[in-house]
Amino acid sequence: MPDPTQLVVALGRISPSGVDILGTAFAVGPNSLATAHHVTNGDDRDLVAIAPRHTAIDEYQDTSDASVRPVQAAIRHSDPFRDVCVVDLKDARLPGGVALGSTDDVRPGDEFVSFGFPHADTGRLVLTQQRSTIGARILLPNGPVKSKHLVLNIQTRPGQSGGPVVSMRTGSVVAIVVGGYVPRYAAGQIMLGGVDPTTLHQTTHAVSAEYVREMLNG
Amino acid sequence: MAELANLIEGSMAEWTVGLPGYQQRLMAELSLQGVKPEDLARVWLEAGSNVETAPFGGQSGARIFYSKFLDELHDFLCVAERYQSERAELASALNNGKPGAVALTATVLANTLPASTAYLQPVVAVAMFTVATMGLNAWCKMQTERRAKEQPSPQIGVQPPQ
Numbered sequence: 304m305p306d307p308t309q310l311v312v313a314l315g316r317i318s319p320s321g322v323d324i325l326g327t328a329f330a331v332g333p334n335s336l337a338t339a340h341h342v343t344n345g346d347d348r349d350l351v352a353i354a355p356r357h358t359a360i361d362e363y364q365d366t367s368d369a370s371v372r373p374v375q376a377a378i379r380h381s382d383p384f385r386d387v388c389v390v391d392l393k394d395a396r397l398p399g400g401v402a403l404g405s406t407d408d409v410r411p412g413d414e415f416v417s418f419g420f421p422h423a424d425t426g427r428l429v430l431t432q433q434r435s436t437i438g439a440r441i442l443l444p445n446g447p448v449k450s451k452h453l454v455l456n457i458q459t460r461p462g463q464s465g466g467p468v469v470s471m472r473t474g475s476v477v478a479i480v481v482g483g484y485v486p487r488y489a490a491g492q493i494m495l496g497g498v499d500p501t502t503l504h505q506t507t508h509a510v511s512a513e514y515v516r517e518m519l520n521g
Numbered sequence: 522m523a524e525l526a527n528l529i530e531g532s533m534a535e536w537t538v539g540l541p542g543y544q545q546r547l548m549a550e551l552s553l554q555g556v557k558p559e560d561l562a563r564v565w566l567e568a569g570s571n572v573e574t575a576p577f578g579g580q581s582g583a584r585i586f587y588s589k590f591l592d593e594l595h596d597f598l599c600v601a602e603r604y605q606s607e608r609a610e611l612a613s614a615l616n617n618g619k620p621g622a623v624a625l626t627a628t629v630l631a632n633t634l635p636a637s638t639a640y641l642q643p644v645v646a647v648a649m650f651t652v653a654t655m656g657l658n659a660w661c662k663m664q665t666e667r668r669a670k671e672q673p674s675p676q677i678g679v680q681p682p683q
Binding site for chain 2: 315316323324325326339341342343344345346347348377378379380381382383384386420423424443444445446447448450452459460461462463464465480481482483484485486487499501502508510514517518520521
């Protein structure tokens with residue numbers, strides 16, 4: 304099994320100041336990545352994946368190193384209702400794709416491990432591993448469409464959207480991080496230092512990976 | 522334009538047959554939930570984040586407003602000065618089948634709108650069905666009138682820029 308550093312990458316967009324990090328993505332094929340739709344917003348202009356900068360998750364990641372190697376990317380599939388997206392890399396190959404499962408495969412109390420780039424909105428690029436338990440299985444509506452999600456008992460931050468949630472029992476990616484719970488009445492009402500305090504808690508939402516599987520299966 | 526008017530016809534199934542299976546299933550789900558065919562494109566573009574979820578992407582992106590999409594589609598299909606060569610390609614594509622025409626239209630519009638071809642294809646497919654239902658000439662006229670109404674009126678007493 305390849306190291307997570309070779310399967311989980313950051314997505315970004317070329318900008319006048321360099322590369323703006325958009326979120327996390329993970330390999331689902333030799334040159335394909337899955338992420339959350341809102342990470343790309345359905346727009347692949349100047350979209351790039353950041354080539355891995357390390358070979359193992361336990362290496363020391365140099366936070367003063369701002370250099371990146373962007374790889375051009377294009378959106379192949381995009382679903383704004385389920386909030387999932389598949390992106391193809393141009394002229395690059397990954398060591399392989401992860402096994403995709405579903406939220407149906409796990410139960411509250413099951414352990415998971417996830418990977419992502421928290422605080423990427425501040426320019427930080429540190430691949431971070433987290434481990435916790437699944438809190439609940441829920442249906443979340445997006446307009447008229449309801450989708451299966453997990454509640455993860457963990458705090459996540461901007462940049463982690465698109466990150467894989469791996470079941471410790473099955474070894475497959477069962478869900479994709481999409482964001483933190485926020486009460487409808489409170490979303491974006493207060494910002495302190497660029498942070499919405501209503502998102503500072505251990506209730507993260509992750510959408511079922513089966514919707515990516517459906518995309519790839521046609 | 523007369524040739525295009527004759528070619529833009531057909532059922533929803535004919536216009537969406539080239540879409541990937543997951544998009545066709547989503548369209549079916551939306552229809553089951555009561556979304557009317559003429560509203561499908563708008564609902565697709567306006568799909569935001571899940572309820573009670575703060576998205577944790579690194580940046581928030583620009584939204585494509587439905588009216589902006591309609592403006593570009595109107596320019597592409599109806600406005601004589603723009604997209605002349607692309608319209609000729611569209612006529613040729615329509616002679617070979619609607620999936621190719623949908624892909625071509627989505628690619629053309631993706632050059633102007635902040636969106637990928639993959640994201641726009643289902644929107645284009647259902648929008649073209651709406652055009653087909655109404656008839657191209659009637660749809661063009663309706664959009665011309667809509668855009669004229671949406672233009673800001675000149676204010677009395679305000680000097681235009683010199």
